[in-house]
Amino acid sequence: MPDCRREQLLFVILLVIDAALLKSFVPFARLRRQPTIVVDSMANGAALVLAHWRGAPTPAALRDDTSAGSVLRALRAPAPPGLDAAAVTANHFDVDGFLGVWSLLHPALALPHERLLRLAATLGDFRELDWTNPLADHALQLVCWLNAREQELFYPPFGAPAVRRREDEASAEKFAWFLPRFAAVLENPETGRAAWEPEYRRIKAAGAVIQSPRTQIRRYPEIGLVVVETPESLPYYALFGPTAGYDMVLSLYGGQRYEFEYKYTTWVDLESRPTLPRLPLHELAATLNARETTPHRWTFDGITDTGPLLRLAGSTLTKVQRYADPDQRPIPASSIRPAELEREVVAFFRAKYAIIPPRRYWTWAEIRAAGESAKVVQSSD
Template sequence: MPVKSFVPFAQLRRQPTIVVDSTANGAALVLAHWRGAPTPPALRDDTSAGSVLRALHAPATPGLTAAAVTANHFDVDGFVGVWSLLHPALALRHEPLLRLVATLGDFRELDLTDPLADEALKLVCWLNAEEKARFYEPFGAPARRRREDEASAEKFAWFLPAFGAVLENPETGRAAWEPEYARVQQAQLVMQSPATHIRRYPEIGLVVVETPEPLPYYALFGPTAGFDMVLSLYDGQRYEFEYKYTTWIDLESRATLPRLPLQELAARLNHQETAPERWTFDGITDTGPLLRLGGHSLSKVQRYADPDQRPIYASSISPHELEAEVVAFFRARYAGLVPRKRWTWADIRAAGEPRG
């Protein structure tokens, strides 16, 4: 396989180019889990990095000989995919770990029973810390009046030559990863303690996490693998509901139910709510739509950040009543819908149309 190099997204059409964790006309090959992306069927995977690793096992894949690689944004999954194409031998040597890193980065699901989980967490925390310290936080480019596809090229330029050393020996990056790592470790203790209660509703794909205080996603979403919606119930009648990123992409490992618009559920809650704030919601095409009691509109940066890094307001609705309302809404609206793969956005919008 020819040696490859990263090029900024704007240079896509200057030479045959592989596009990772993005989609674009004119690509020699697309390796992405984005909904509707033209990833070859044999290479489809839950993560874009997973598709790249599948491609490395299939060197005859058309387009894989292209010498240029690009992505239109920087995140953990996309970066791991780009890096793997540039360092195929090292990537295949660390394939199980890199798959965990990509899954944790995108879905925030950390399987503590996996022997590589601790190492994956350190690598993701290192990527997060260095990204924020040296550049800007995820989704922060517009606030700096920059386009993400342009600004992210600077991140790739720094991380691509630096990542291999930390992958081979995470201790070399301890100064960067340790603060977030320690925070997540402490949160995992809370998640495993008697103070936390988890209830699952597999027929609608919902996990209810009842825990005292908002926690980092890497701890909060750990027990939610295989589910697509999370209702978090915190002390003081503070709540958030979230559609996970697993329903924004084309998940390969299992079928899913489509996202439903949240305005009807928000209206029901607002009818009951006596607190001064109102229930607000994000659209179904957001990467992780939230339903929450809003004091003010959250920016995309705030919505992507951990729950313990944004304000969460007290509701007048009891936890039992809220859980019952959410479960009843989705049970009624999902009745008759069959989980499947390859939902298009048109399919999802049609599924969310009012019935009657």
Template sequence: MNPVRYFVPFAAVRQQPTIVVDSVGLGAALTLAHWRGAATPGPLRDDTSAGSCLRALHHPATSGLEAQAVTANHFDVDGFVGVWALLNPALALRHEMLLRRVATLGDFRELDWADPLADTALQLVCWLNAEEKARFYEPFGAPARRRREDEASAEKFAWFLPRFAEVLENPAAGRAAWGPEYARVKAAVAVAQGPGTQRTGYADVGLVVVRTPGPLPYYALFGPTAGLDWVLSLYDGQRYELECKYTTWIDLESRSTLPRLALGPLAARLNALETSGQIWVADGPTDTGPLLRLAGPRKLSKAQRYADPDGRPIYASSIAPAAMEQEVLAFLRAGYANIQPKKYWTWAEVKATGA
């Protein structure tokens, strides 16, 4: 008999046997997370935390799965889908393939637009995004409201958990919420798939270079980048961003990866070439999505960096596009010269490579 599970705030993790999703915590009866070094059982490892939860539902004898309480220390699409699946196992397994795509799109921004489930996955993610922002706060927005994410996110779970099933089974029920972002992303996908956009992949360093007229929403920009971990966006007007995807912050199960590289040396090299008066800056390698870009008058917050590129200013560089591409490629090839891809990098190993 399957246990009847319920959600508890993260602070209550040790008050009863608790399954911890997309997080790590002392005293967990079972951890189902793709975080680096998380104690997820080997047979349940997956690219997404939701994927691990779905795998667990196929292995009901897993030690710890008998726990009724479920928690997470933050709210995002992947973590929410994982928690919801554990609380609604029959419905989750019925929609497993769709939920896997929702989690992947939510966390990695990757989606094969030729997939028959792609449109529905996008609708569900847009519904979660829209309702989250309208009713609560944007991702990484808790600190600006002087709140702790592990506490504030419990309110999001309380609202979404009883409502998600209706939209999952009938996405049209949530059209009023998901419609605007869905339309914006689909328009951007048309641009990304059009003649004005070109992609060049450098598989040896996990880089894809995207040349496109202007900044795009992440779901359009990163959608077709599965298997690659660096994205260099070259926009008209010599505007550029380089981003290291979230795929190298977590433990991917499906493929090997190269470790992250610290972007400081590349920023220094670009600053030596830059004559616009702007300064190249980069986030550290332990950021969930390190970004290299020309700084503006104000430093971007984490919430702004996580939000779509078409919603933030991107400044013109004096460096020509071809030169920018070659500088990034040379930096990555030098950094990875004696490194082989593998699974399950530790942060200590990442730092030992020069990050």
């Protein structure tokens, strides 16, 4: 059968499946009123969970690096138990979760665009984008459209408390707006250009800086660290572009301004590769504070934060600020020189991770225990 006929037949079959499933989105609070598929979240009583969250009961055959990836696996699987549930929900709105929910509601449109949707979900959650991928521009446009419209019409990520609402409740309004409108931009990005173009151009310009001689990138694969030395703070979608396969980023900006971050890749269960556990940063912060001569102090977030930062604190950042791009928050100057800071960070993690082999599917209890064992070993050296 010619390829074009085969593709046409597949599309007709998918349309029949799409019509037969007749799924609908329901707010998270209503998930127990009917059999419900839970995406990018966890909940007791779900008919099926499709999430990459650490410890989520996603069926082993459907595990994926992103929750949208698990949804796409489920749509291609031979009738996974629970996939026939008519309701779909999530307890928050973000790019990955939205793409997973939308794909369950529109499998006939989602599966032909699987590679693109996977790329967009990875960009949305891990902020990684392979600029050489022929679909990279399209994925970036989709994500920028989602981000821009969310900011314009609703509240920013992690901003629900500011409007005195719970995220699982308030995010339902975002799903209600985006679900019927996304297909048009997926199939023809030009329909959403007015919304996505400003952020898209900003990211592309920052990506050019990352790929230029102005930026130096050093990788330490034995500890999963990438050091990005670049003149100015940059948007995450550009900054984290060259960090795929790594879980920690040390950003060295001009003027001796720095940030260290554990990527979201170590908050979730990655399917594609093993990882090292997050470690508490008390000792590293104490070492840096002993060397710091400015009035500021090195501070850090806990290991269960979605993206823990270690940085010189001029003021306390809100969760919204920490999730926002580095070029949208103040980064004070340090007295520590870049090469010295890099040596301290690399030495700290080399010593700690020397006794911890990487693996998949860490529990939070195991991550905490690994941190305690690394502390004991170092204190006895």
